[in-house]
Amino acid sequence: MTSTNKLLLEAKGITKYFGTITALENVNLKVHEGECLGVVGDNGAGKSTLMKVLSGLYKPSKGALFFEGKEKVLESPKDSQILGLEMVYQDLALAGNLPIGENIFLGREPTKNIGFLKFLDFKKIQEMTNAHLDKLKINVKSADQKVEELSGGQRQAVAIARSTAFNAKVVIMDEPTAALAIKEVGKVLDLINKLKSTGVGVIVISHRMDDIFSVCDRVMALFQGTNFAEAQLDKTSRDEVIGWIMGKK
Ligand SMILES: Nc1ncnc2c1ncn2[C@@H]1O[C@H](COP(=O)(O)OP(=O)(O)OP(=O)(O)O)[C@@H](O)[C@H]1O
């Protein structure tokens, strides 16, 4: 990835108040095509709040968002999805009792009409799921398998697959490896690299330096709700980034 890649998403001067609390103050962020931006910061630094502003869950108190160069005002996460931004939440929000395919298409399922009635097209869901899982090289026994039968890594893969099933341009992941065993972490990181190679811009919030240093191209640190430091990965070190998290330069 080079800095000449197209700018997909830009946040300028984002401030967010919750009553008298200032969660974010004048924060800037950019993500380019095929780039992974790592976002780090201590507990309460404002990472999740910033991602919720980017996805339209929270309205910023000040500041503006630009998608592919055009300013957009988001009223809800639906608005950001339409623009091609998807968020993978830390708790994944999957429906354990439903099969993989239905989780991927939840709320956006293909339907077929029989007479005046609309039905979910299960065959189509299965076909589309298999094609999509194949494309991302995600191994599961069958698209019919219920999510509650999957391992943590497979669930994370399904959540990522869901976020990319609708031609996402930007995918935001909040701590995608936090709950995973080492063996599964690698698979999720491989998946992030695969997304990047298809041109998707990825934002990863993580406390794990191993994650940041194996998939990100750039890292930015928030400290007490402000931009504290930022660098290309090859221009910094784990120790320096850990220092930023603690507010040291
Ligand atoms: N809905 C809310 N109402 C009031 N205050 C909030 C709300 N959400 C977040 N905050 C406050 O905003 C600040 C930033 O919180 P945020 O959740 O963004 O931190 P974070 O960097 O994601 O932390 P963590 O690493 O613990 O997930 C904190 O002081 C938090 O208490």
Ligand SMILES: [Mg+2]
């Ligand atoms: Mg958080």
